[in-house]
Amino acid sequence: MAVRLRAPELAGRGWLNTGGRSLSLSDLRGRFVLLDFWTFCCANCLHVLDELRPFEQKFSDQLTIIGVHSPKFDHEADAHAVVAAVERYDVRHPVLDDPELITWKQYAARAWPTLVLIDPEGYIVAQLSGEGHAHALDALLTELVADHTRRGTLHVGDGPYVPPRAESSVLRFPAKAIRLTDGDFLVADSSHHSLAHLAGDAETLVRRIGSGERGLVDGASGVAQFSEPNGLCLLPPEVAAWVGYDVVVADTVNHALRGVRLSDGHVTTVAGTGQQWMQGDEVPYDSDPRTPLSSPWDVAWYPAWHEVAVAMAGIHQVWSFDPVTPSLSVRAGTSNEGLVDGEEPNAWFAQTSGLGADGETLWLVDSETSSLRRIRNGVAHTEVGTGLFDFGFVDGDASEAMLQHPLGLLVLPDSSVLVADTYNGAVRRFDPATQTVSTLVRDLAEPSGLVLDGDSVVVVESAAHRLTRVPLASELLQVSGDRLHTQRPVTGVRPGPLTLRVEFMPPPGQKLDDRYGPSSHLVVSSSPPDLLIEGAGSGRDLTREVMVSDAVASGVIHVSARAASCDDGAAEFAACHVHQQDWGVPVEVVVDGVSELTLPLAAH
Numbered sequence: 001m002a003v004r005l006r007a008p009e010l011a012g013r014g015w016l017n018t019g020g021r022s023l024s025l026s027d028l029r030g031r032f033v034l035l036d037f038w039t040f041c042c043a044n045c046l047h048v049l050d051e052l053r054p055f056e057q058k059f060s061d062q063l064t065i066i067g068v069h070s071p072k073f074d075h076e077a078d079a080h081a082v083v084a085a086v087e088r089y090d091v092r093h094p095v096l097d098d099p100e101l102i103t104w105k106q107y108a109a110r111a112w113p114t115l116v117l118i119d120p121e122g123y124i125v126a127q128l129s130g131e132g133h134a135h136a137l138d139a140l141l142t143e144l145v146a147d148h149t150r151r152g153t154l155h156v157g158d159g160p161y162v163p164p165r166a167e168s169s170v171l172r173f174p175a176k177a178i179r180l181t182d183g184d185f186l187v188a189d190s191s192h193h194s195l196a197h198l199a200g201d202a203e204t205l206v207r208r209i210g211s212g213e214r215g216l217v218d219g220a221s222g223v224a225q226f227s228e229p230n231g232l233c234l235l236p237p238e239v240a241a242w243v244g245y246d247v248v249v250a251d252t253v254n255h256a257l258r259g260v261r262l263s264d265g266h267v268t269t270v271a272g273t274g275q276q277w278m279q280g281d282e283v284p285y286d287s288d289p290r291t292p293l294s295s296p297w298d299v300a301w302y303p304a305w306h307e308v309a310v311a312m313a314g315i316h317q318v319w320s321f322d323p324v325t326p327s328l329s330v331r332a333g334t335s336n337e338g339l340v341d342g343e344e345p346n347a348w349f350a351q352t353s354g355l356g357a358d359g360e361t362l363w364l365v366d367s368e369t370s371s372l373r374r375i376r377n378g379v380a381h382t383e384v385g386t387g388l389f390d391f392g393f394v395d396g397d398a399s400e401a402m403l404q405h406p407l408g409l410l411v412l413p414d415s416s417v418l419v420a421d422t423y424n425g426a427v428r429r430f431d432p433a434t435q436t437v438s439t440l441v442r443d444l445a446e447p448s449g450l451v452l453d454g455d456s457v458v459v460v461e462s463a464a465h466r467l468t469r470v471p472l473a474s475e476l477l478q479v480s481g482d483r484l485h486t487q488r489p490v491t492g493v494r495p496g497p498l499t500l501r502v503e504f505m506p507p508p509g510q511k512l513d514d515r516y517g518p519s520s521h522l523v524v525s526s527s528p529p530d531l532l533i534e535g536a537g538s539g540r541d542l543t544r545e546v547m548v549s550d551a552v553a554s555g556v557i558h559v560s561a562r563a564a565s566c567d568d569g570a571a572e573f574a575a576c577h578v579h580q581q582d583w584g585v586p587v588e589v590v591v592d593g594v595s596e597l598t599l600p601l602a603a604h
Contacts, residue, residue, distance in 0.1 A: 007033075007118045008106035010066070012098035013079065016086050019162035023066070023094060025122055030155030032063045032141060033118040037109045039072050040085035041367065041405050041423075043295050043313045043351050044131050045113040047276065049089055050253055051134045056093065058138070061156040062145050067095040070104040072112065073391060073405050075423030081446075084463050086164075088173045088191055089228075090214075093161050105489060110599060111583045119144060120153045127600045130581025132278060136507030136602060143508050169465045170205050171196055175230040176298065176354075176408060176449030177460050177467060178247070180262070185451065185458070185467065186247065188229040195229065195249065195260065202458055202467040209265040216254045216274045221265025227253035231298030231355070233308055235323065243323045245270070248308050250296040257289075257296060257310070257321055271321050271328055272296075276314065279335070279562050280578040284328040289321065291328060298408075300355035302362050305331070309362055311352040318344075318352060318364065318375070332375060336560060337582050338527065339369040339387050347380035349373075350388060354408040354420065354449075363417055365406040372403065372419055372430055383430060384419075384437060387527060388556065388584050393424045394437075401437035403428065410450035410457065412472075418457060420447040427459060427470065441470050490586045492593035493557075495550035499596040500524060500535075500557075502542040504579065506565040507602070523560040531555040531587075542601075548589060559583045561601050 007025055015022050025033065036052070038045035049067075056065050069085075071077045076085075077099035086095050098104060107116055107127075115133060117126040117140070126140060148154035172191035179185055183200040194210030207221070215225030231250035240246045245259035245268060256272030271289035284291050294314030302309040302320070309331070310319040317333030332344035333352075340348035350368035357363070362375040370392075371385025384398050392402035406428075408420030418440065419428045426442040427450065440457075449460035451467075459468045502522060520542050526532040535546025542561060562580045583599050 005124045007116075007122050007124050008103070010035075010068070010096055011102045011106070012068070012096045013100075014097050016083060016095040016097060017091065017161055017164060018094045021160065021162075023096075023160055025118070027160070028064055029122060030120045030153065031159065032059070032120060032144065032154075034063060034065045034137070035068050035103075035107065035116040035118070036065060037068045037070050037104060037107070037112065037114040037116070039070055039076055039112050040082070040089065041073055041076060041351075042112045043297075046089060046253075047131045047295065047314065048113045048115070048133075049091065051131065053092075055134045055138055059141055059145070060159065062154060063141065064159040064161075065093040067091055067093060068098050068103050069095055070098050070101050070109065070112070072389075073423050075404060075425075081463070084173075084446075087167075090191070092163070093159070101489065110491075110585060111581060114600075117141070120148050120155070126602075128602045129583070129600050130579065132579055133602065136510075136579075139508040139510070170203075171465045171467075173462050173465065174449075174460050174467070175228075175462060176232055177451050177458065178232045178234050179451050179453055179458075180234070183453075186232060186262075187460070187467070188232055188249065188449075190228045190230060190462075193226045193228065195226070195232075198467070202453075202469060207265065209260060209267065214253075216251070216256060216269070218258075218268050219266070221267070224258075224265075224267035226251050226258065226267075229258075230353075231296065231300075231311065233299040233301055235308075236301060239323060243270075243326075245323075248299050248321070248323065250299045250310070252295050252297055252313075255293040255295065255314075257293070257299065257308075259323070270323065270326060277312075278578050279580040280564065283330055284319070286322075286325075286327045286329055289326050289328045293319075297351075297353045298355045300357050300362070302355075302357045304357075304360050304362070309355050309357070311355050311364065313351045313353055313367075316349045316351060318349065318355075318362075332380060336523070336525075336558070337368065337388070337584065338558060339366065339371060339382060339385060341373075341380050341382055344375065344378050344380060349380075354406065356409045356411045356417070358411040358415060358417075363409055363411060365403075365409050365419060367405045367407055367422070370403040370405055372406070372409070372417065383432070383435075389586055391423075393421075393426070395428075395439055396436060398430065398435045398437055407448040408450050408460070410452060412452070418450050420450050420459070422446050422448055422462075427457065444468065490554070490588050491597065492590045493548055493587045493597065494591060494593040494595055495548050495589050497595060498535075498546050498548050500544045500546060500559060501596065501598045502559065502561040502601050503598060504542055504561070504563045504601040509568055510565040511568045519565070520563045521561070523558075525558045527556045527558065528552060531557070531589075548587075550589065552589060554586070554588045557583075557585045557587055557597070559585065559599060561599070563601060 217225040277292035297313035338348035404423040445464035
């Protein structure tokens with residue numbers, strides 16, 4: 001018999017969505033519990049929140065989902081920021097705030113997101129990393145519900161979720177904004193699932209485009225539906241006249257681009273299908289725009305391409321959309337998450353969330369590497385930032401300066417770049433001429449977008465639910481501070497042979513799908529590259545022997561795993577699924593470290 005592991009108790013700073021009540025596993029005995037280890041900076045975690053919504057509703061009588069918020073960035077450990085994120089992303093289950101990663105460590109989580117299923121008797125029955133597991137959990141829970149019903153160990157009824165009091169405001173977690181030709185502003189009003197047209201004072205609501213209900217519906221202004229829209233791009237007049245709409249919207253949770261005609265607010269889906277692009281799907285090159293996308297976060301007109309650049313945050317790439325053809329193309333990024341410069345197809349990005357063009361240069365902010373980067377003449381280059389786990393609030397020379405999860409940028413007329421340094425609550429300025437970073441203003445509430453308006457910059461203060469005007473003539477504040485590093489625990493590995501093992505078990509009723517080639521794929525690399533002497537590269541086997549250098553003290557081992565499974569049996573139209581997860585495991589090379597590293601893609 002397999003060893004049954006008792007689920008460790010839940011511990012953290014406090015609870016949200018419980019009406020002030022603290023929960024323990026004993027309180028939930030008799031129900032299934034699904035722990036969702038997440039952090040609100042992570043696009044993959046947000047994907048999981050959305051894919052679990054129908055699953056959560058289907059098993060509402062038997063299952064309690066508990067979000068365990070385990071922060072990566074310093075700002076994400078702030079209690080008020082966690083409360084705001086739970087509202088922003090419409091989380092409708094209890095959330096344990098775990099800023100010190102107590103429960104994360106107890107459950108040996110190694111990646112965001114990680115899911116752990118606990119049965120009604122308090123034992124762990126499955127652990128899964130990454131996204132795309134809703135179908136597997138559905139199949140597994142269907143079996144287990146029947147089993148525990150027969151045994152009399154399952155108690156059905158309502159769970160402990162208590163919705164928070166709803167707050168009202170004109171804007172609710174606005175994401176980005178653009179200035180219209182008449183001086184008004186159009187704002188992506190994310191949590192209202194609509195666009196807000198504000199007057200030139202940046203306060204007065206002129207009209208709303210979208211019904212305010214979450215959904216993917218085209219049509220007239222009051223009928224159309226969005227789902228957490230983020231980026232906005234005003235098309236050049238000649239292009240807008242040709243295609244029949246004026247604004248392209250990055251409709252993030254719908255995995256779609258929408259076209260908006262400003263004259264009457266009519267909305268059309270111009271790219272995407274409403275389904276999320278997953279590994280194994282076709283990669284578009286001048287392709288029909290009716291193809292899946294993955295969390296498009298921002299859009300900007302890039303004259304060098306004469307197309308709309310798209311920050312495809314969910315798969316760490318930059319795509320382009322040609323509204324005239326119309327067509328989609330992948331322009332830059334391998335879909336691996338990280339910070340690697342070079343020619344567009346070979347570069348690594350990390351949840352690109354803000355774009356801005358300046359002639360031949362496309363500027364971008366990579367939120368997960370806290371970096372400011374640019375693409376010019378087909379080559380990606382980093383100006384500020386060093387990697388996935390390094391961030392801070394440091395001004396000065398660009399090689400030493402640090403940001404914290406920036407989400408927006410603005411190119412000024414003098415070619416300097418303002419950065420919405422979101423988790424530092426600041427607007428920073430990068431000067432390409434002097435290669436320095438300075439601070440324009442701080443103490444903002446999660447600034448996520450910037451708009452030039454005369455001699456002022458209008459800042460989208462997302463967590464304050466407003467637009468704030470900042471005069472460009474304000475003195476620059478010279479602010480410096482301590483370097484910060486992610487709180488994520490470091491794994492000690494010994495120098496020499498190291499076994500990397502990715503655990504994958506097909507969901508109940510499914511088998512590995514090898515009809516069109518190998519059913520699994522594993523890519524291993526490291527930062528710095530010489531951390532691994534041998535074993536880097538790609539292959540089919542989910543187990544890999546690598547060789548750790550004794551000349552490198554620490555670094556990150558990057559592991560990307562993919563496995564495909566299909567319904568068992570001879571059904572003509574069997575459902576198939578691709579499971580994927582990327583891990584960036586911080587390691588320290590020590591003599592008493594581990595010689596085996598196990599990562600659960602899907603274990604039960």
